[in-house]
Amino acid sequence: MNGEGSERTRVTAGRHAGGGRVDPATEAFVAHRNLLFTVAYEMLGSAADAEDVLQETWLRWAGVDLGTVRDRRAYLVRITTRQSLSRLRTLGRRKESYVGSWLPEPLLTTPDVAEDVELADSVSMAMLLVLETLTPTERAVFVLREVFDLGYDEIAEAVDKMPATVRQIAHRARAHVAARRPRGVVSPTETREALDAFRRAVETGDLQSLLDILAPDVVLMGDGGGVKQAILRPVVGADKVARLMIGGLSRVPGPARLRPTEVNGRPALFLQLDGELDTVVAVRIDDGLITGLYAVRNPEKLSRMDRETILRR
Incomplete structure (x- = not known):
């Protein structure tokens, strides 16, 4: 599936409401699209699968009553996380039959990514391989907390756990990653x-x-x-x-x-x-x-x- 092409087509088709105005659902999705892609990519290590997740996110977002949404960014991140978790479990089964070693899909990134030290560290090939050693839920919690600095309550809604449980998962994931990540900051x-x-x-x-x-x-x-x-x-x-x-x-x-x-x-x-x-x-x-x-x-x-x-x- 060409997730990127079909997703962009759907968004473009729904971009204009009467009089050429951008409808609010599309406007919110487009505004946060790069963030949502980054969340999905860090969860999956695959750009192709991240694009498919974004299409699924858009389809669900397009049917939401925006009058019931307090924080559109948080809501979109929640949908993306849930879709990524579902896709991550499918990927796990796919990797079992993969020929040879499975490595994350590399991305040619813009210069500003390197300037954001924390973001660059989180999407490095070395870190993505460390994240592969986490369970799907641990990976979601770690990414949302350590990379995107979401609150425990927001993360709890995204992974369908109690906030206290999310704190425990975050602590466990953080210790697991700390023991395996590169030993120091490398310029x-x-x-x-x-x-x-x-x-x-x-x-x-x-x-x-x-x-x-x-x-x-x-x-x-x-x-x-x-x-x-x-x-x-x-x-x-x-x-x-x-x-x-x-x-x-x-x-x-x-x-x-x-x-x-x-x-x-x-x-x-x-x-x-x-x-x-x-x-x-x-x-x-x-x-x-x-x-x-x-x-x-x-x-x-x-x-x-x-x-x-x-x-x-």
């Missing part, structure tokens, strides 16, 4: 310098320079979705990862180029083959070293990389 400059060193070492085949920038326990994950060739299981250890990266690039037919870019609010790399995007490589940095390498090759997950995606809190 874009530090990430860019590490990626530059990584790129030079891979392109020149300099094994020692590559080992110098990789943590001893670095993990390389690849996602080809069963469509493109990729490692099926994570590769652990600097020596194994370094030799695989250098050897893999040397065997690529035709001209290959690693190009710096900005993905999910953080510096990343595009691997281009014959001028076409083949792979997006994102990283996790801890203590100045690369501890995680995430290579997404699945073409379905690269379909949005030709345009920037606007994310908002």
